[in-house]
Amino acid sequence: MTAFSAAHPEAGGIVSFVGKVRPDDEVEALELKHYAPLTLKGMDELADAVLARWPLDGVLLHHRTGTMKPGDPIVLVAAAARHRRDAFEAADFAMDHLKSDAWFWKREKRADGWHWIEPRSQDHADLARWSE
């Protein structure tokens, strides 16, 4: 975040969001897989869409893959803008899209083994907010 801030000295503010593995008594670990040719291209396109929609100085999307424990950070989104409203909305938009239509597959480890996570309807509802 220090480097991102230094890269955008004209910004009036930066909004950042860190998503973490939500602590849950039943979940021992979370594993995220990606497919680089689609996942990275999709994240580049998402960043371009964010920059086209709001007047930003810059946007940062960073996503981890691999095995993580409850409480570990998974994702970092940041937006730098002249005015705070643009930065808040851009970060919110980026997170909704990463959560619902980015190319990631997740499974969680519980006492009885690994379980793949199916898409959540709430994620799609979050996404629909932006097309109204």
Next chain:
Amino acid sequence: MPVKLVFLGKLADLAGVPEQDVPGPLDWSGLLAALPGPLGAAVRGDKVRLAVNGTLLADKAALAAHDGDEIALLPPVSGG
């Protein structure tokens, strides 16, 4: 160089391996023939998409892969 299949998400569990090589050229019926049992049934389902060399196919049945191509088999994403 054969065609490389890359299994994502739960398809990798059904395949038992993350990747598999098959001889090219490979079309949709050839792909299904190479994927027996529950794996083939899952790939046939509407929710599984295919990408060839990083480009999504609009129509799986139009698959036309050649030696050296990489086919990704993509179940629905669970999001980040």
